[in-house]
Amino acid sequence: MGGETLLEEVLKLVIKHKSRTKDVWRKVKGDIVLALCLTGIVLTLMSLAALLFDAFQEGLPWLDIQFLTSFASRRPEQAGILVALMGSIWVVGLTALISFPLGVGAALYLEEYAPQNRLTSFIRLNIANLAGVPSIVYGILGLGLFVEALALGRSILAGALTLSLLILPVIIIVSQEAIRSVPTADREGAYARGATRWQVTREIVVPQAFPGMLTGTILALSRAIGEAAPMIAIAALVYVPFTPTGPLDRFTVMPIQIFNWVNQPQSAFRGLAAAGILVLLAVLLGMNSIAIFIRNRYQKRGR
Amino acid sequence: MNNVKIDIQGLNVWFGSKHVIKDVNMKIKPNAVTAVMGPSGCGKTTLIRAIDRLNELIRGSKTTGEIYIDKESVYSKDTDIFELRRLVGMVFQKPNPFPKSIYENIAFGPKLHKMASGEELDAIVEKSLKGGALWDEVKDRLTDNAFNLSGGQQQRLCIARALAVEPDIILMDEPCSALDPAATAKVESLIRELAKNYTVIIVTHNLQQAARVSDFTAFMYVGQLVEYGSTNRVFEKPESELAEQYITGKFG
Numbered sequence: 410m411g412g413e414t415l416l417e418e419v420l421k422l423v424i425k426h427k428s429r430t431k432d433v434w435r436k437v438k439g440d441i442v443l444a445l446c447l448t449g450i451v452l453t454l455m456s457l458a459a460l461l462f463d464a465f466q467e468g469l470p471w472l473d474i475q476f477l478t479s480f481a482s483r484r485p486e487q488a489g490i491l492v493a494l495m496g497s498i499w500v501v502g503l504t505a506l507i508s509f510p511l512g513v514g515a516a517l518y519l520e521e522y523a524p525q526n527r528l529t530s531f532i533r534l535n536i537a538n539l540a541g542v543p544s545i546v547y548g549i550l551g552l553g554l555f556v557e558a559l560a561l562g563r564s565i566l567a568g569a570l571t572l573s574l575l576i577l578p579v580i581i582i583v584s585q586e587a588i589r590s591v592p593t594a595d596r597e598g599a600y601a602r603g604a605t606r607w608q609v610t611r612e613i614v615v616p617q618a619f620p621g622m623l624t625g626t627i628l629a630l631s632r633a634i635g636e637a638a639p640m641i642a643i644a645a646l647v648y649v650p651f652t653p654t655g656p657l658d659r660f661t662v663m664p665i666q667i668f669n670w671v672n673q674p675q676s677a678f679r680g681l682a683a684a685g686i687l688v689l690l691a692v693l694l695g696m697n698s699i700a701i702f703i704r705n706r707y708q709k710r711g712r
Numbered sequence: 713m714n715n716v717k718i719d720i721q722g723l724n725v726w727f728g729s730k731h732v733i734k735d736v737n738m739k740i741k742p743n744a745v746t747a748v749m750g751p752s753g754c755g756k757t758t759l760i761r762a763i764d765r766l767n768e769l770i771r772g773s774k775t776t777g778e779i780y781i782d783k784e785s786v787y788s789k790d791t792d793i794f795e796l797r798r799l800v801g802m803v804f805q806k807p808n809p810f811p812k813s814i815y816e817n818i819a820f821g822p823k824l825h826k827m828a829s830g831e832e833l834d835a836i837v838e839k840s841l842k843g844g845a846l847w848d849e850v851k852d853r854l855t856d857n858a859f860n861l862s863g864g865q866q867q868r869l870c871i872a873r874a875l876a877v878e879p880d881i882i883l884m885d886e887p888c889s890a891l892d893p894a895a896t897a898k899v900e901s902l903i904r905e906l907a908k909n910y911t912v913i914i915v916t917h918n919l920q921q922a923a924r925v926s927d928f929t930a931f932m933y934v935g936q937l938v939e940y941g942s943t944n945r946v947f948e949k950p951e952s953e954l955a956e957q958y959i960t961g962k963f964g
Contacts, residue, residue, distance in 0.1 A: 525771050594808035598870070601764060601804075602821040602877060603797035612820070617811060 468683030476684055481648060481666065485677035490685050493666035495652045497692065500662055501634045503569035509626050512580030520588040521610050540578035547575040548639030556643060566656040568643045575639060576629035583625025587618035620704040627700035631693050637664035663689045717742035717881065717911045718763060723777035725758050725767055732758045734935040745903060745912045747926035747943065749919065751963065755935040756915045760883045764800045765793055781881065798825055801874030803884040807866035809858035814850050817858050817869055821877035836876055844872025845902045864895025871902065882906060884914040888921065900925050919959060923947055931955040
């Protein structure tokens with residue numbers, strides 16, 4: 410039996426060696442993936458940091474009360490972002506008022522009410538497609554439909570309606586996800602108490618889906634506030650000498666103003682553009698913070 | 713038989729092309745516990761959900777035949793489905809309290825049906841929680857979120873929630889399958905208590921449970937009602953071979 414034990418021992422050695430190299434390779438594979446992931450995040454953070462550093466370095470000297478409270482001007486030292494800032498706030502506020510109820514309503518209809526047929530799945534598919542349409546296309550649509558056909562002119566309302574069209578698909582899709590995450594058992598429990606569809610929707614579905622809907626909407630609005638292309642189509646690159654007082658006023662928004670400044674030949678305007686970017690970032694950060702704050706509040710209440 | 717609470721006649725249910733309930737006829741007695749047994753997928757849950765018309769919430773389902781509660785049709789066009797579901801309470805397999813306070817969970821049904829408000833509503837909540845044998849454990853923390861309760865407490869909350877709208881009939885779909893033995897014992901004694909005032913139908917996998925809590929036992933197999941009679945009779949002298957094999961543990 411000596412031969413057999415020898416064979417066995419050789420086999421054992423081979424297996425041991427094999428499994429050990431396999432172990433090493435496994436570990437190396439893990440390390441490589443980790444390194445790749447780290448590279449990714451470091452590169453992302455570095456480019457963001459570089460961007461911020463650049464904006465702060467160029468923009469900070471220009472960023473003061475005078476900048477925030479002045480109209481645009483041909484002289485850089487007198488120029489400010491007030492009109493564009495107010496314009497952005499007006500447009501985004503109005504966009505929120507239009508798009509949130511419409512988007513949530515559409516999502517509720519699609520998830521809770523619509524029959525499951527070809528038409529519904531066709532609509533769903535197209536909403537997903539609409540989310541991928543370039544924003545300038547919406548700008549042209551808004552120009553033709555709201556500015557001209559509906560004769561709203563280059564007004565805040567026309568801009569808000571255009572941005573609403575732009576972000577509606579995103580709001581609908583995010584809201585649908587939020588609605589779908591409400592457990593079926595909760596719905597059945599309410600139906601079994603004799604609730605109508607609307608009562609189930611109002612009492613069970615909406616309260617639980619609300620934080621998700623709201624977060625999605627505010628994130629979509631932060632995208633809207635940074636959009637330059639459709640706003641240039643609607644508002645045009647013009648000098649607006651007054652702050653808006655109503656939804657039918659002419660307006661300009663921050664991305665347009667920044668774009669405008671970047672295009673000026675004098676180098677001082679680049680500093681203004683950087684300062685404008687800082688203001689835009691601050692507004693974005695503020696909106697996202699509000700989103701997180703509201704979501705946390707509702708989550709505490711909900712669960 | 714004039715002593716019939718629920719009369720199921722020629723009931724058939726399909727989910728898509730799947731024939732889940734096949735021509736079931738069954739008369740259910742009032743103020744008693746009727747257990748529905750059978751192996752998984754035999755249609756017992758679908759059967760009791762048919763009484764509450766909950767199957768129609770599932771897309772692609774189809775129901776034929778008729779069910780009468782106190783001689784009134786459940787499936788006719790004029791049936792007030794919301795009143796029907798008030799009359800028939802349902803307790804699900806997994807406790808499914810709403811993400812609201814204990815109080816709001818109970819008050820949910822009465823509020824929907826505009827049955828009461830203010831002190832009257834408080835009284836209903838207290839009465840229902842007592843009916844669910846939960847009052848003593850939660851009376852000092854009615855505003856707590858229902859998710860803070862243990863699994864067994866949650867299930868009794870769901871039973872209390874069903875009682876709050878003053879139903880006649882309580883359907884229970886394996887109410888103890890997610891509970892430990894101690895919690896199960898509590899729910900079982902509660903079921904016995906409920907049978908004094910309500911018609912209770914309980915779906916269960918558990919033979920011992922059926923024997924312990926029920927007055928009548930039905931045995932279902934692949935969508936058909938195979939055996940139905942008093943629990944003593946069904947357990948001691950089953951008429952069908954399938955039921956006998958199931959009861960003696962040869963399959964299931």
